[in-house]
Amino acid sequence: MSDSSDALEPARGSSGFARRRLLLGAIAAPAAVAVPSLLPGSVAGRSTAHAAPVMPADPAAFDPDSPRFAIAVMPDTQYLFDEDRSDPAPVAETFRYLGEQRGLANVAFMTHLGDVTEHGTADEIELAGETFAALDGVVPYSVLGGNHDVSSDDQRGDTPYLQTFGPQRFSGSETFGGASPDGYNSYHIFRAAGRDWLVLAIDWRISDGGLAWAQGVLDEHSKLPAILTTHDLAFAGDDGQAALSSHGRRLWDRLIRSNDQIFMALGGHYWPPGRTVLTNDAGNDVHVHITNYQDRYYGGAGMIRLYQFDLVRNTIDVETFAPWFLTREADERPLLGAEVIELTDDVDRFSLALDTEQRFAGFAPVKLPPQRPPRRVTRPDTVAYWRFDAAGLGRAPRDGAPVADGLVARDLTRNGNDLVVRRLHSSGDDVLTHSSEHHRNAPAHASLRFDGGKNPDRGAVLEAVADAPVNSEKFLDGYTIEVFLKLPEPFVGDHAWMGVLSWQGRAGDAGKTAGYSQDESVCSLNLSGERFLQFVLYPHVQNASPTSWSHALPTGRWFHVAVVNDGERGVVWVEGSPIARNPAQPAHGIATLGKPFTIGATGSDDGSGQRFGQGFYGWIGDVRISDAALDPSEFLTAH
Template identity: 65%
Template sequence: MTAAEQQNPLHRRSLLRAAAALPVAGAAVAAFETPARASAASAAATASSAAHAGRFDPRSPRFALAVLPDTQYLFDADSADPAPLRETFRHLVAERGEANIAFMTHLGDVTEHGTEDEIERAADTFRTIHGKVPYSVLAGNHDITGDDQRGDSAYLAAFGPARYASMPTYRGASPDGYNTYHVLKAADRSWLVLALDWRISDKGLRWAQSVLDKHPTLPAVLTTHDIAWSDDDGTAQLSDNGKRLWDGLVRGNDQIFLALGGHYWPPGRTVLRNDDDNDVHVHITNYQDRYYGGAGMIRTYGFDLARGVIDVETFSPWLLSRDPGKRSLLEAETVELTGPTDRFSLDINFDERFKGFAPVAAPKPRPASAVMPRGTVAYWRFDASGTTAGGTAGKPVANGAVVRDLTGNGNDLTVSRLASSGSDAVTWSPDHHPGQPAHASLRFDGGKSPDRGAILSTAARAALNAEKFTRGYTIETFIRLPEPFEGDHAWMGILSWEGRNGDAGKTTGWSPLEPTCSLNLSSERFLQFVVYPERQDADPTSWSHAVPVGRWMHIALVNDGRRTVMYVDGSKIARNPSQLSTGIATLGKPFVIGATQFDERFGQGFYGWIGDTRIVNRALPVREFLTPFE
């Protein structure tokens, strides 16, 4: 526990992980979900943890790779004590479902002397995890001598290919048996783990290359005993053996994005650039110099493909399982390591990093007929099916250009510019949300001064102008804000119905001059959806979080005839009003994309991109949005 944690008992880690313990698995360590949740030891909590055991979800975008470094001092002749390692294994088994642990890899030096007795003690300890969490073990210099052509050994008899044969992840071994590889199913894709001997031979390198050649689209994690050493500040550099691996295997195979080793201490890390000019993260993990030979210390690599990060944490389940009030000073110092080489996050855009060997196929455009469910009253898109303005990026969309309502309901939109805005106020763009049905958008260059921008409006007698939606509605659109988001664009409109709410007899709102329905962006980049219902004298307003710049987002406003809920990228936002909201008090005036009126006047236009926009006269479930969210 750090000094800061001792001074602040509500510190995130000290509260959640070190506050209390369970005898076996109650301190749930989800390094990639929430840091471990420790609770009072009880049979109920233990049963709850046991209920999660084995429930690994291969489709979740979040999963963990557990890394176990040198355990040699726990298997050192007659001073051996396998208890810490057994506790680590029990913890991984019990928390597999909670933490979504895909695999565990040992980095070598299982034992101190590699004797038959030490090896057998270690092999027996591994039975705690065997058949419950798949794993790999590789040989370190304290387990064997020479390179992987050494022949038979006590280590090979216990930790050779026969040990892994029943594991669903195991795919094969080198002819000598000292190198293995495993294929994991996690985050809805396959991952390769190479477990290489501490001194891999030229034959072994050729075998490893053949494995990569056989699985050319799989991202690969290389594990070995000796790859890098570190200065006291945690700056790692390749060892002599690491240089051989780098030149002979890693640098020329873009698949290898993470290389893990033990052997040396202190722990450290570095980032190298391979022959494809991509990052390879090289890490040393070893705690045998710490209290109790490392106390069965485990490191978790929490892959989060949704956030584009790997969150790394290091802790001892054995020490974590003890009563915090009875831990010795050394136990308290070792229960979790929080230095910059022990707890950190790696930012990785996985699709971008892996595109050279496993490019993600871009979704194809979907025809309008495929995305017009029952009750669709209007649908606009900006590809060739919706407008003739497209085809050339940056081409101005002329005043008078028509964007057709593809439902055939006649709610076509006509382009016009605000005040004396120039041709660049609205241009065509091939940019689009990855999940958008049409692969096109309009780029709006609106602003406050002078009144600058462009709008797309329905005709004076369009049916949409007077639609009341008393049975509910779903309004969807795609937008992207520029990065950098320059200028003052506070309260710019995205879409709206024209007309004053006061003219609809509404009296409770911020001003009787604002329109009856509008989607806007505040000065803090919060989305604001304000609606004056048809059947209530009210103005229930939904607010989002501060939305990002530089990337596309999907926005949905869903009303079930009683209340309205805003969704951003398929996620329900928090600030949805509980007020009744039935219908929209439209006044027979045009629906507009690109701006919001005040007192029937447009003061500024939207700044950014707008894509497909659809209105349905009922509440849609998330799975039926324009882009599917699960």
């Protein structure tokens, strides 16, 4: 927290103004002396304040390749390092907790936002340095100077802060990348989720030379996503809506907005906490957050904010809590400790959307896996394999061009299971077009865009030729059916019960009397009105209709779907994950009747012949059928 007039950024009428004024007029303090503990668990005096490094049970447990990791953020701790009023126990407990959680929560890094101490005296800084030693060699971290640690800008020269938290402290850290010539600005590179991430730790008043240094770091590491940390960045009112301070505006104009790789900027200094989203020069979001709890009980009690990155869900989950209270039994906590054990309002507990592939595309575009030729994905157990690029269609498709009726999609196993395009219900050219869209792990970088629908029925199908072996194959020893598909975003219209693929032929004609209707196809993969996948099977052996149901498929995203039957029962997999509702009843083979295997619709037959209603709505990529139960490591998505 600042004691200069520059700290009073909020309007004088704001509710946060009066509380911040309480810190004005801070005076230089005498050297700290030992003090007794104020609460159970506190450290009684300087001689016991140095927390010994706490090693997790397995220091190597941190997984740099896991798509889930955490960054811990600690703001202003100045009231815990304040002359003879110092009590580093809350901070020491937080560091012990982070060491313990290094592997359990996959904590990649910890960053302090400045105002480590109240007056920046040699004694206060020394005590803080001893406390921070608990992290050395356990959890990588960065520290930056706040206005209570140092004064003026980063050209101030030598200080107790620089002697303790300067570059020499981090020289042995695996993440330390370097510091500005003055030593007050630094950067770290840590590895998480299989990539490197950059943290800039910027002095509370960076000079023009410091800004030039920071730009040089970004230029040198131009492909790394970056988090900028500093002390004075933004302020907020009680509504939690943040706005840049004058120093924050300078950082925005001179550094942040023009460097697309900075996707997040974190500051302390002011309270209450708040957040906002700004748009940089590349048109992308930059998340700006204020984190400061020094006004809370026990000076914030060493509270941390944990940013939990989940790159499977493309989400950052944020929570704020005080390990010093969290790790105690309830009867050992002071009553006021319950107020800060965990903060759950909208500025302290929230989630952020972060699609790294999309957000980082401007400076670190994802290199997609290369196309794989058909010979790489056809196996001895492959019955049929179709794809919709030049290899599968015999000529290079043009993105967006209509797919002509009569076009042949060749079976690339050469087993004779070629497919022929046919439009339904006199549908127009636009119901089936070529597309360059594809699943990132699909062998072919092409697909077909279907625009089927109802009222009136429209669509297109690809049907196996009359003598195709796949039309009659019974698959008694098991099978795997794989397809890549994507649903449009927005998902417009009613497409309930549209078919993805099917074997034509009436279930009743196969002697099946169980199931929903004897008129439905002997085997089909469909989508319900709630976008649940439905795999309906009439087995060759059993008089039954075991049916699998998935969860609702999100729109605007590619999925690999696999139906795997081991000769006994079937399991549907989506993106390499088994769905929940797979039937336990036996299912031996498929009751095929020699009717065409079909992509793009599911029909029915009331005894007067096969009829189709609506066609599929979305994209379909590579399709492969095997006469064996494949392991997920053998799916088309595997490289």
